[in-house]
Amino acid sequence: MNILELSREGLSKWFEGLGEKPFRTNQIIRWIWEKSVLDPEKMTDLPENLRKIMKENFSKGPYVEKTAVSRDRSVKLLVRLEDGNAIESVLMRTAGHVTICVSTQVGCPLSCTFCQSGSTGLERNLEASEIIYQVALARPKPRNIVFMGVGEPMLNWVNFKESVLRLQDEAGMSQRHMTVSTVGIPGMITRLAQELPRVNLAISLHAPTQRLRERIMPKAAKVMQIRKLIEEIKLYQGMTGNRVTFEYVMLDGVNDGLDNADALTDITDGMASLINLIPYNPTDCASYRPSNPVKIRFFLERLRSQGRDATVRKSLGLGVDSACGQLRARRSDDE
């Protein structure tokens, strides 16, 4: 058992079992989240015998095995889990704040054709403690969390939700500073509205029609028809009033035509939304090419001319094995 496998409540019970005072729980949580210290031996205001007991009872936990720094100063972390699997998270500096992008699964079952993470399929879900660990290992401490790394968070709902609630309670992070990204799993966007209404929603859309979605993300398109997805997003907006972000990766000659921009305008009609165009990072396993920047600019202008709020995402992480899942895949090749 590692130290983050115990929630605040679990830690309290554990200390109670040792006959320790209740304030020890807050003391440990402060060490972890205010001082970024996870090693009990370095928690210097604890009695020496307690540090020794903790050292004997808690394993080392996940650790950062490798970091890769990009030209834009984003940092990709390869985190080795206790069972030997590896996951990745990315630290980015945006608008004066640090944002961390965390993974929620080892691998991904959805196998979108442009994404390296899905190429190896799903290994397993991450535990809530493993999701939280990615944040605890980050330096400096992030203000924002995006659940957009490897995996589909809505297929690991229980652990995703627990990680949100624990990060709020133990790390003092606001749900307003958290964003979850999903391809759309029936019923789960409504569940987000009911159970975590302050967490922001991003949709990995990437294609504006069912036919094109079936081509580039066939499993996701089969799990939920685009018409149903849009209906559920509208329901979500009615329940929460939250603006929704649509993620749209720009693939040369595939989804970057002006007819695609018009279709995207149509399906987002009547919604408070931001369309985020993402320049594609080529991966080893996909045959797509990135759209030409001029084409992206035309696409963007077309959306804006039709009243859509749209932007082009700065390609954070380019140049450091940056496509989603690539660092993990590269490391596995090395082994």
Ligand code: SF4
């Ligand atoms: S794009 Fe997202 S949902 Fe699709 S395979 Fe990659 S991680 Fe999974």
